[in-house]
Every structure is written in structure tokens, then in C-alpha cells.
Amino acid sequence: MRYSYYPGCSLHSTASEYDLSTRAVMEALGVELVELSDWNCCGASSGHASSHFLTYALPLRNLILAEKQAAGDLLVPCAACYNLLKTADYKMASRDGEAESLNSEMQTIMGRRYEGRVQVRHVLEVLALPEIRRKIAAGVTRPLSGLKVAAYYGCLLSRPPQVVAFEDNPEQPTTMDAVLRLAGAEPVPWWGKTDCCGASLAISQPGLVETMVGRIVSAASYAGATALVTACPLCQSNLDTRQAPGQEMMPVFFITELLGLALGLAGSDKWLRRHMCDTQPVLAGVGGSLTAAHGKAGM
Amino acid sequence: MAAIEPVVEFGRRVETHSGQPVNRCYQCRKCSGGCPLTFAMDILPHQLIRLVQLGLSEKALQSKTIWVCAACRTCVSRCPNGIDTAAVADALKQMAVESGTAVAENKVYAFHQSFLQSVRSNGRLHELGMIAGYKLKTKTYTQDLAMGLGMFRRGKLKLMAEKISRRDEIRQIFARSGEVKA
Incomplete structure (x- = not known):
């Protein structure tokens, strides 16, 4: 199984642990990733705020590159990139006048049009494939038993449903919960799954984002979770850095990090030490103390 | 009225x-x-x-x-x-x-401008450069300083921008966007 891989800007910097853990997990599951050559920022979320043309043109350049490089479906770990790439693909599939004019602009700029042959896939979508689920079930060596987590999907994996969703019920997504169960963890039922973390308002309106993050963390805590799990670098960053000072902090994992731990993969300490909120207290004692075992193995 | x-x-x-x-x-x-x-x-x-x-x-x-x-x-x-x-x-x-209407939330606008400035020149977002641009525009020099240092120590913020090779294509996309500049 081979995918073209679009990491997006965050995975090359603030969310490098998501990049590292995604690559490690995919390799362990026999999925080959070929990074899209010369990819550009998809524009999330300032592109669409500032120009209707940028909304589509920035992701469209990546779709055209993916079609040209033809390394397989385009795998995207970032929910915001995923959403914008899907939105551009959806627009082009409509073949309306605007799609036509976008294509002729791109023909002038890149010497190439988009023919609509790229399938954009989110990491969660791939982890939920029956074949991959079987491999996960067979590969778990350190089940995360006793770890109660709240699977947090955020906005952009399921909205708007006609454009992006791979969930049966976009208001009540379940794919991440299923992966967590395979990894031996206990995902709690809760109501904050698809609430908004405040996204790109974190820098310009930090007070608003603290309020929104506070609601999510309280809901997860009320449901009995000791940690949050995300599949989006912006959600993880907001939840990890904007919890109200003075309160007990709840660690925020990427789904691929927990999966990597359960699969017993090397290098998990390199992912987890990048977190702002310490992950050790929650992991201590889980599945026979995961990270301690990793430390001894010199990983 | x-x-x-x-x-x-x-x-x-x-x-x-x-x-x-x-x-x-x-x-x-x-x-x-x-x-x-x-x-x-x-x-x-x-x-x-x-x-x-x-x-x-x-x-x-x-x-x-x-x-x-x-x-x-x-x-x-x-x-x-x-x-x-x-x-x-x-x-x-x-x-x-x-239309030159007074922007009700200047900081949000400044964020979008700083973000796109970085993408326009590099093809990818350089977070540190974007934050520096934002702070110059808004004079919010001390906001999130401790957090920024913590992120830097954890290797989450790169000093140098990643640049794509076909920046000319990005410049052309922006030139056609009609995006209003600073």
C-alpha cells in the first residue's frame, strides 16, 4: 500500500511529533509514504479569509502536483489541510464556471490542469480501513489498558459533511474511538467530540481560545477521561497550550502517538518530549508503564 | 444612521x-x-x-x-x-x-496578513517569521513569550524558513488573487 504524503506546514514545525509518529506508524503497518515534492501551504486558515481565489488556488497547486507525481492517493494528517484539499477537489468536481476559470489560471501558472484524479485521504480514514485495522489488532504489543481518553475530532474532519466527511454520522464520529479501542485504550462517551477549539484565533484572540479550550477540557474531564486525543495539529496545539493556568493540565496526544506506543514502536520518547503539557503522569502505570519500558530499550 | x-x-x-x-x-x-x-x-x-x-x-x-x-x-x-x-x-x-471600512478586530486581520506574507515569500508558512510579523503589526511583543520560548526549546519553532523551489508559481497565484496587501 502506497500513498503520496502531504505533511503541511505544521507537521514540519510545531507538530513535528505528529509527522514522526505518523511516519513510524504507517511504516509499521506496511504503508509506504512518498512525500509530495515541492508542496506548498494550503492556506489554512488565512487564505480563505483573505481571498476567494486563494481558497482554491493554494490547495489546487498541491492537487495538480499529486496528480502529476502519481504516487497514489494523497494522505493528509492535518485536519485543516485535509479540509481545504477536499474543498478544492469538490469545487473542481463541480465543473462550474469558476472551476473552469481556476483550471485555466493554473494552466497558465503551472502549465497543467487538474483532471480530478486525486483521492484525498485523512490519516484516520486510512487507520479505519479493514485491512489496516487487522494489522493494528495483530501488531499491538503493549495495549494501553487502563488509559481513559476522550477522542476529540474537532471541526474540519467532518464539516461540511457533503464535502469532507468519512464518518457515518458527522455529528457523532467514531473512527478514532475504534482505533483507540484496538490499541487497548478506553475511549469515553462525551459531548465535546466535534466542538471547535478556536483554530487560528489562538494568536490574535487568545482569550476566546482559552474559553473554548476550557469547555472542551472540562467536558472530557467530566466524562472521566485523563487525556485528550486529536488528529489535527492546530487542535493539539490549542489544547496543549491554552488550558487555563492554575487548573490541573490534561495532556493531549496525537492518535498516531498512542497507536505507536501500543505497537511498541521505537522513538516514542522523541515525540512525547515535544509536548507542552507533560504526558508522563498519565502514561505511568498504563499497560505496564509504556515509556519506562521504552527508556530501558534505549529508544 | x-x-x-x-x-x-x-x-x-x-x-x-x-x-x-x-x-x-x-x-x-x-x-x-x-x-x-x-x-x-x-x-x-x-x-x-x-x-x-x-x-x-x-x-x-x-x-x-x-x-x-x-x-x-x-x-x-x-x-x-x-x-x-x-x-x-x-x-x-x-x-x-x-471598501476601507474600519476593521472591527484589527488583530485578527493582522494575523491573516502576517500569515499570508510568510506563505507568499516562502511557499510554506514559517511560523516564527509569521509571529514576528504579527508582533510588529500589533505591538504585542510580550504576549505568549514564555510559551514561545518553551516551544522553541522543544524544537517546535524553526529559525530558518523552509522555501519551496517553485516560488514563482506561488507569487503568480498571489498576483492573481487580488488579496489586499498591508
Whole structure:
């Protein structure tokens, strides 16, 4: 199984642990990733705020590159990139006048049009494939038993449903919960799954984002979770850095990090030490103390 | 008193700019019921759409609402008439800047400008460069300083920007975007 891989800007910097853990997990599951050559920022979320043309043109350049490089479906770990790439693909599939004019602009700029042959896939979508689920079930060596987590999907994996969703019920997504169960963890039922973390308002309106993050963390805590799990670098960053000072902090994992731990993969300490909120207290004692075992193995 | 443009004219401009069928709205308020940011808004999402329908351009363009929308897309997912209110807010942001209307939330605007400046010159976002640009624009030098240092120590912020090789293509995309510059 081979995918073209679009990491997006965050995975090359603030969310490098998501990049590292995604690559490690995919390799362990026999999925080959070929990074899209010369990819550009998809524009999330300032592109669409500032120009209707940028909304589509920035992701469209990546779709055209993916079609040209033809390394397989385009795998995207970032929910915001995923959403914008899907939105551009959806627009082009409509073949309306605007799609036509976008294509002729791109023909002038890149010497190439988009023919609509790229399938954009989110990491969660791939982890939920029956074949991959079987491999996960067979590969778990350190089940995360006793770890109660709240699977947090955020906005952009399921909205708007006609454009992006791979969930049966976009208001009540379940794919991440299923992966967590395979990894031996206990995902709690809760109501904050698809609430908004405040996204790109974190820098310009930090007070608003603290309020929104506070609601999510309280809901997860009320449901009995000791940690949050995300599949989006912006959600993880907001939840990890904007919890109200003075309160007990709840660690925020990427789904691929927990999966990597359960699969017993090397290098998990390199992912987890990048977190702002310490992950050790929650992991201590889980599945026979995961990270301690990793430390001894010199990983 | 706010200037009133003929109803059809402003509404039509917003429909064209946003690609959204604003006039289909019959004020069911599902958008405002689901919106997670109403606590920070001066006008509720369904009211924003009503202002557009009524041609009350000044009130719509001067609102905080268009800037604090986080584009979470809850409104469009639940709208029975298929209106993407977040896309309407995007169009109104652009129309506000183009018409020289006072921007109600300058910091949000400064963030978008700094973000795109970085993408325009590198092809990818350089977070440290974007933050530096934002702080110069807004003079918020001390905000999040400790957090920034913590992120830097953990290797989350790169000193040097990653640049793509075909930056000429990105420059051409921006040149065609009509995006309003600083």
C-alpha cells in the first residue's frame, strides 16, 4: 500500500511529533509514504479569509502536483489541510464556471490542469480501513489498558459533511474511538467530540481560545477521561497550550502517538518530549508503564 | 444612521463574492444555535445574514462577528438552505478591507496578513517569521513569550524558513488573487 504524503506546514514545525509518529506508524503497518515534492501551504486558515481565489488556488497547486507525481492517493494528517484539499477537489468536481476559470489560471501558472484524479485521504480514514485495522489488532504489543481518553475530532474532519466527511454520522464520529479501542485504550462517551477549539484565533484572540479550550477540557474531564486525543495539529496545539493556568493540565496526544506506543514502536520518547503539557503522569502505570519500558530499550 | 443600499444590490454583491445563496435564508437560527463563538460576537450569525438581505452593509461590514468567526463550519453543516455562513463572513471581511471600512478586530486581520506574507515569500508558512510579523503589526511583543520560548526549546519553532523551489508559481497565484496587501 502506497500513498503520496502531504505533511503541511505544521507537521514540519510545531507538530513535528505528529509527522514522526505518523511516519513510524504507517511504516509499521506496511504503508509506504512518498512525500509530495515541492508542496506548498494550503492556506489554512488565512487564505480563505483573505481571498476567494486563494481558497482554491493554494490547495489546487498541491492537487495538480499529486496528480502529476502519481504516487497514489494523497494522505493528509492535518485536519485543516485535509479540509481545504477536499474543498478544492469538490469545487473542481463541480465543473462550474469558476472551476473552469481556476483550471485555466493554473494552466497558465503551472502549465497543467487538474483532471480530478486525486483521492484525498485523512490519516484516520486510512487507520479505519479493514485491512489496516487487522494489522493494528495483530501488531499491538503493549495495549494501553487502563488509559481513559476522550477522542476529540474537532471541526474540519467532518464539516461540511457533503464535502469532507468519512464518518457515518458527522455529528457523532467514531473512527478514532475504534482505533483507540484496538490499541487497548478506553475511549469515553462525551459531548465535546466535534466542538471547535478556536483554530487560528489562538494568536490574535487568545482569550476566546482559552474559553473554548476550557469547555472542551472540562467536558472530557467530566466524562472521566485523563487525556485528550486529536488528529489535527492546530487542535493539539490549542489544547496543549491554552488550558487555563492554575487548573490541573490534561495532556493531549496525537492518535498516531498512542497507536505507536501500543505497537511498541521505537522513538516514542522523541515525540512525547515535544509536548507542552507533560504526558508522563498519565502514561505511568498504563499497560505496564509504556515509556519506562521504552527508556530501558534505549529508544 | 446607517446608509441603506438597495436590498438587491448589496445582497447580490455578497452572493457573487461568497458564492452563497444568501437570499434563501428564512431565519430558522440553526446557525446561531450551533455557533461556538456567539459569546464573542456583536451580531449573531443569522442576524448577519439578515443584514445582508436587507442591504444594511455598514452594520455587516463593521461587525466583530465577521472577524471572530473561526470557520468551524457548524453553521453550514446544519443550514437547511445550504448557506455557508462562514464563507459569507469571509466575503464580508474582504469587502470590508476593500471598501476601507474600519476593521472591527484589527488583530485578527493582522494575523491573516502576517500569515499570508510568510506563505507568499516562502511557499510554506514559517511560523516564527509569521509571529514576528504579527508582533510588529500589533505591538504585542510580550504576549505568549514564555510559551514561545518553551516551544522553541522543544524544537517546535524553526529559525530558518523552509522555501519551496517553485516560488514563482506561488507569487503568480498571489498576483492573481487580488488579496489586499498591508
